[in-house]
Amino acid sequence: MCNPPFRWGPSALLLSALLGACATHEPVKTVATAPVVRPSPVAAYQLTNRLTWGATVATLDQAEHMGMSPYLAQQLHPGPATLPPAVQQQIAAMTISQTPVVALVQDMDKRRRDADATFANDDDKKAAQQAYQQELNRLGREAATRHLLRALYSSNQVQEQMTWFWLNHFNVHLYKGNLRALVGDYEDTALRPHALGKFRDLLGAVAHHPAMLRYLDNEQNAANRINENYARELMELHTLGLGAGYTQQDVQEMARVLTGVGVNLGTDNPKVRKELQRDYVRKGLFEFNPNRHDYGAKTLLGQPIHSRGLAELDEALDRLAKHPATAHFISRKLAQYWLSDDPPPALVESMAQSFLKSDGDIAVTLQTLLSSPEYAQGAGQKFKDPVHYVVSAVRLAYDDKPILNVGPILNWLNRMGEPLYGRQTPDGYALDTAAWSSPGQMATRFEIAKAIGSGNAGLFKTDGPQPLEKPAFPQLANALYYRALGQTLGPNTQQALAQATSAQEWNSFLLSSPELMHR
Numbered sequence: 001m002c003n004p005p006f007r008w009g010p011s012a013l014l015l016s017a018l019l020g021a022c023a024t025h026e027p028v029k030t031v032a033t034a035p036v037v038r039p040s041p042v043a044a045y046q047l048t049n050r051l052t053w054g055a056t057v058a059t060l061d062q063a064e065h066m067g068m069s070p071y072l073a074q075q076l077h078p079g080p081a082t083l084p085p086a087v088q089q090q091i092a093a094m095t096i097s098q099t100p101v102v103a104l105v106q107d108m109d110k111r112r113r114d115a116d117a118t119f120a121n122d123d124d125k126k127a128a129q130q131a132y133q134q135e136l137n138r139l140g141r142e143a144a145t146r147h148l149l150r151a152l153y154s155s156n157q158v159q160e161q162m163t164w165f166w167l168n169h170f171n172v173h174l175y176k177g178n179l180r181a182l183v184g185d186y187e188d189t190a191l192r193p194h195a196l197g198k199f200r201d202l203l204g205a206v207a208h209h210p211a212m213l214r215y216l217d218n219e220q221n222a223a224n225r226i227n228e229n230y231a232r233e234l235m236e237l238h239t240l241g242l243g244a245g246y247t248q249q250d251v252q253e254m255a256r257v258l259t260g261v262g263v264n265l266g267t268d269n270p271k272v273r274k275e276l277q278r279d280y281v282r283k284g285l286f287e288f289n290p291n292r293h294d295y296g297a298k299t300l301l302g303q304p305i306h307s308r309g310l311a312e313l314d315e316a317l318d319r320l321a322k323h324p325a326t327a328h329f330i331s332r333k334l335a336q337y338w339l340s341d342d343p344p345p346a347l348v349e350s351m352a353q354s355f356l357k358s359d360g361d362i363a364v365t366l367q368t369l370l371s372s373p374e375y376a377q378g379a380g381q382k383f384k385d386p387v388h389y390v391v392s393a394v395r396l397a398y399d400d401k402p403i404l405n406v407g408p409i410l411n412w413l414n415r416m417g418e419p420l421y422g423r424q425t426p427d428g429y430a431l432d433t434a435a436w437s438s439p440g441q442m443a444t445r446f447e448i449a450k451a452i453g454s455g456n457a458g459l460f461k462t463d464g465p466q467p468l469e470k471p472a473f474p475q476l477a478n479a480l481y482y483r484a485l486g487q488t489l490g491p492n493t494q495q496a497l498a499q500a501t502s503a504q505e506w507n508s509f510l511l512s513s514p515e516l517m518h519r
Helices: 012-024 041-051 057-066 068-076 085-092 101-116 122-153 157-169 183-194 199-207 210-215 229-238 248-257 274-279 311-321 324-338 345-357 362-370 386-398 407-415 439-454 479-483 491-498 503-512
Strands: 261-263 281-283 286-288 298-300 303-305
Touching: 041 057, 041 068, 041 157, 041 479, 057 068, 057 479, 068 157, 068 362, 085 122, 101 122, 101 183, 122 157, 122 183, 122 386, 122 407, 157 183, 157 324, 157 362, 183 199, 183 210, 199 210, 199 229, 199 311, 210 261, 229 248, 248 298, 248 311, 298 311, 303 311, 324 345, 324 362, 345 362, 386 407, 386 439, 386 503, 407 439, 439 503, 491 503
Parallel strands: none
Antiparallel strands: 261 286, 281 286, 298 303
């Protein structure tokens, strides 16, 4: 029985050929024009289970048909995403999909002001304020629902994983102010379009989005009234990383660069001094108000910043994005997310060099990681955080069948302490095993495994009349299991499955197995 280890990367074609030959028990043949080399089902499963939010029959078929290297290339350089029509309809019906963010936020701000100005009686004022909060909650839930539906069903799975990664890296908390009305647009316009592009473009999109500026209080940052919150996190968490050699003076200078960069929710522009009017910038809800900007001389990381209004921010972001410390910090965090809690330093250094040479190209940096021998050998090393565990379990259970209600998923994530947009501090959720593997965490996972494995857990329950035909419990002993997944299970898991007394219990045992807790 030929069973080589899972390998792909710089020599992916040869290694994939070996895998394909082992799958068919035929020798590798050299031809003038290289044909598509089909990997073994197990190799294709291991690849897709890590590149996607969880392997399905559809992703297994696609990787087997295309070959592993072409599949990876397609995921790193995707075209427009496709979704099942029923899922696309759910997303298209959302308020956040139908209403431009400027109109949406301005309408919500008017509701807030009207509620605060209600003086008829205390009960009326309380009811108006409660209605405003409930509408914000609904908008925040829509954003989380859209994120999960795309994670579950989008054809661009690496892009969706990276959208979650950057959402966590550039974390904002939805319950600050009106961010529940902004997080959907923040994810959809600042993060997802740049998730596999140039880091500098991504950094700039975040720095110009009102969600980040409001979350880290930069709209309060003005000349002679400096607020350092965003400047500090921009350097410590978003780019250079702690211990990169920058000083408190650099933070203060960065904060001065950011003065005047803020948010305008109104329909009118402020009155700007005549000599500064040419510097005023308004794009949607973003505003640069030169009245509030510190035009004094500045020095950042040992080099001067040329005094010229908002263009100072571009110069500062260029400097941060191109810094070797940023390349290393981002590369290590990517390796920690995709490979292991403590990634090999040599691999991180190789990724950092790719980052620098490609001018911060995220897809190129990921290519170095995902085609490395270390990654090829790392299947099953990375413990799934709650979002990865739940989404992968639902994908495994229902494949491409669209669920009708993500409410149970949102509840599970809340119970496990990783709700979308729910991290209050700007550091984002932890990426290491210790954060998510406590006895309490594991007990909750076992309950979720039982809920999914023994029924639909409410995933197909709608607000209106219920379907006459209730969905049966999922059949996890399916084609994916027999073609590939089952061959990756250890003896203890196989023994446990053999002792299951019902199909539902078998499902629960599989979803609770150590192998399905890792990717």
